[in-house]
Amino acid sequence: MSVDTSGIRLQRYTRSPASSGLAIPMARIALILVPLVAWEVCSRLGLINGFLFPAPSAILNKLWVQSGPNGNPPYAILWHVADSMLRLLSGLSLAVIIGTLLGVGLGMSQRARLVFQPIISILMPVPTLAWTPVLLLVMGIDNRTTILVVFLAAVFEMIYIVASGIEMLNVKMLWVAWSMGASRRQVFWRVIIPGIFPCLITGTRLGTGYAWRALIAAEMLAASSYGLGFMIYDASEYMNIGVIYGGVMMIAALGYLLENVLVGKIEAATIEKWGVLNER
């Protein structure tokens, strides 16, 4: 009954050499750097149109000059970033606060859900930017317009996620709190908010993504002097292509920071540390 196994070649599953050591990080850097270097060389040698595709070094130089005291106006880039961030943060925090309140209201009360859910579900599919012209008419070219667009971009996601978070909340916790005579405020701060916290973080994360996209577009349409979106749109009117590329790079870098680093840090500090995600 013995089986001849000598013919079977034993092969151990090993990781391929490409996926170990320095090869992957090198290739990653190369994937970003090689096109840039090729661009630089082609632009310098005049192989591609130097007006439409200025060399990356020229773009970076322009960014550096514009963010220094010799920019026009001085420290221009820093002001653009500061204004964009101000609008994003104020719109986003409005959306988080109002979205949480509305979401809790909708989640807790059957009656409120009956009344407001249809209205919200017909407002939700409207592309956020379609409101921009209306808001422009009502408020003019102003910070309020961009902040409201950012708010609208993020608030529906917040409402939706918070309301569904409340549905997942264990009803018994509410019963316990009520039966021991907790006031409305205590129930809200001690039971509901900790209970829906993971959803709150998820909602903020998704909302930040939507808000960031809406902000750039809204600034193109409705900002008057500052903001990254305004910067690149204004530059396109003057065919100032270096500023556009620089602005797009800044937007990409800031979006990456917002989405992966900032919100990721918050997530790691709260949800993952408390282990709430594993409980669910």
Place this chain on the structure above:
Amino acid sequence: MSNATPSAPFAGVADEQRLRSILYRGAASAFLFALPIIVFLLIWETTVRLGWINATILPSPSNIARRAWVLLDPADPAKSILLTHIVVSLWRALSSFALACVLAIPMGLFLGLNRTAYLIASPLLSLLLPLPAVAWAPIFLVIFGQGDITIIAVCFLGAFFPILYSTIQGVRAIGRHSLWVVRSMGASRFDIFRRVLLPGALPALISGLKLGMAHSWRTLVAAEMLAALTHGLGFMIFAARSYMDVSTMFVGIVCLALIGLLIERGVFGSLEALTIHRWHGNGKVGSHR
């Protein structure tokens, strides 16, 4: 057919009763859904009529409906202004979506199957993914000028990355074991693709397509406001602003929402019903992105 119904006539009656109750319940829930909206519109109408809200800024719903009727011009559909705008917008959104599908799905399959390629490309992807598609608009405006090419290119970028990302995630979620099993049983490459990869990645793929279409549609509005020359719903809304024609703006907003909803629920809803729900039995869709 062991548990077949005992006699046909009674079954027919029961079926009819069940159908009637389903219809009744459907009508009731539709009514419950519509009632708050109707009340909301009535309140809006009366506050505008009573002059509590400035009608030049927020026109009454009846006013908007009348404006829509004029723009739609049902007597002569060939020359209807609103229909032209809608058709132009749809054409732009759909062509950029199709282009994104053609490029993103094969690329996603490749990056999903090839671990090394995925590891190499992932930093670049995570840099490009949160970049708003509209941010490309100024570059395209300088290179191509205003017009269809710019709009379609911007919408293409809006749709491309969600589809690419979901395809990669869908393929990577399949797991090696099912691939090994099928390969060890001697399946050809095409069989593996058709019987394992495609059904396995489909839930994520379809939610990616849905997301891509939604992004394309939402980006379209902004792109048309920035770069359209004559037509398109976004152009209509933005142009109406110069004439303070608020009713037209609201007509555009309603159209955008309705068409977006129709595409999402109608097209992708039935696509999901046809594929995922049939292949995966129950309606569990891997909706977690």
